[in-house]
Amino acid sequence: MATIYYTGSSLDGFLATPDHDLSWLTSRDIDPEGPMHYDGFVRDVGALVMGATTYQWVLDHLDEELGGQWPYEQPTWVLTHRDFGRPPGDVTFTDAPVADVHRAAREAAGERNVWLVGGGDLVGQFFDAQLLDEVWVQFAPVTLGAGAPLLPRRVELELLEVARNRDFVCARYAVATDGGG
Numbered sequence: 545m546a547t548i549y550y551t552g553s554s555l556d557g558f559l560a561t562p563d564h565d566l567s568w569l570t571s572r573d574i575d576p577e578g579p580m581h582y583d584g585f586v587r588d589v590g591a592l593v594m595g596a597t598t599y600q601w602v603l604d605h606l607d608e609e610l611g612g613q614w615p616y617e618q619p620t621w622v623l624t625h626r627d628f629g630r631p632p633g634d635v636t637f638t639d640a641p642v643a644d645v646h647r648a649a650r651e652a653a654g655e656r657n658v659w660l661v662g663g664g665d666l667v668g669q670f671f672d673a674q675l676l677d678e679v680w681v682q683f684a685p686v687t688l689g690a691g692a693p694l695l696p697r698r699v700e701l702e703l704l705e706v707a708r709n710r711d712f713v714c715a716r717y718a719v720a721t722d723g724g725g
């Protein structure tokens with residue numbers, strides 16, 4: 545059981561364009577059975593945490609890209625100060641301290657992992673609270689020049705695994721516990 549930031553990124557470290565477009569990512573070729581692919585990752589996830597912009601993106605793409613269904617069966621915490629109204633799935637809105645949110649997500653996840661979906665600063669807040677264990681990134685073959693940052697902190701990492709999955713370079717890192725090199 546770990547707390548993992550799993551995400552796709554541009555080569556220059558952006559999660560989305562400045563207008564929150566992800567087509568540069570979702571249009572790429574990836575083997576659904578290949579290294580570090582989503583299906584295998586999500587089977588071991590017991591709870592999710594995401595920020596308000598990411599939640600809004602999922603809402604905006606429910607019909608078009610997600611078949612009209614809330615895509616997660618696991619309980620999800622959305623950090624926000626906004627009133628989103630009734631959620632389409634098992635979603636808890638909160639502005640509690642990240643340590644409290646983590647405790648609740650951890651408890652719900654049981655033996656499985658907690659997935660920090662993003663964005664980058666939200667993950668940074670978990671890192672600041674020493675609650676981030678691993679970072680898994682699929683780098684798409686594109687630079688965006690600007691957008692939502694991958695992880696706007698200095699975080700020392702240990703490279704655990706690297707693989708190619710068709711268009712993507714997939715890398716798995718542990719957050720260094722000794723401050724890194």
Ligand SMILES: NC(=O)c1ccc[n+]([C@@H]2O[C@H](COP(=O)([O-])OP(=O)(O)OC[C@H]3O[C@@H](n4cnc5c(N)ncnc54)[C@H](OP(=O)(O)O)[C@@H]3O)[C@@H](O)[C@H]2O)c1
Pocket residue numbers: 551552553558559560564565566569594595596597598599601602623624625626638639640642661662663664665666669692693
């Ligand atoms: N490439 C990928 O695989 C991937 C993965 C994840 C996200 N994304 C995209 O990347 C972009 C990320 O957007 P973003 O950088 O704005 O990040 P975000 O984390 O999705 O949203 C940030 C917002 O979350 C709320 N929030 C964050 N921390 C909070 C806290 N401690 N307490 C209460 N509310 C808190 C705040 O909104 P309010 O105060 O307004 O409520 C904040 O403005 C989105 O376009 C998303 O779709 C892409």
